[in-house]
Amino acid sequence: MMDDTPIMPVQPVQISVDRELLTRLDADPEVKARGRSAFIRDALHAYLRARDRIRIDEQIRAAYGGRRDATLREIENLIDSQAWPKK
Numbered sequence: 001m002m003d004d005t006p007i008m009p010v011q012p013v014q015i016s017v018d019r020e021l022l023t024r025l026d027a028d029p030e031v032k033a034r035g036r037s038a039f040i041r042d043a044l045h046a047y048l049r050a051r052d053r054i055r056i057d058e059q060i061r062a063a064y065g066g067r068r069d070a071t072l073r074e075i076e077n078l079i080d081s082q083a084w085p086k087k
Contacts, residue, residue, distance in 0.1 A: 010037075015040075025039070
């Protein structure tokens, strides 16, 4: 994964990981090529994006939950007018 975030000042952070996890991390080809810090930064970005996506999905479900029938009625004409390819 390539880090596409702009270059910004970094803050050193000390973390503790168990020996087995560190061994697995250091054996990863991407970690070997880019270094631990870059790999962990990308992993943290990916985690936070995934968590944001989950939060957004929950908000969408809350906003539209229970409206299945009403929403389907709203788009029914649009669905019926679609030109589907013939097989």
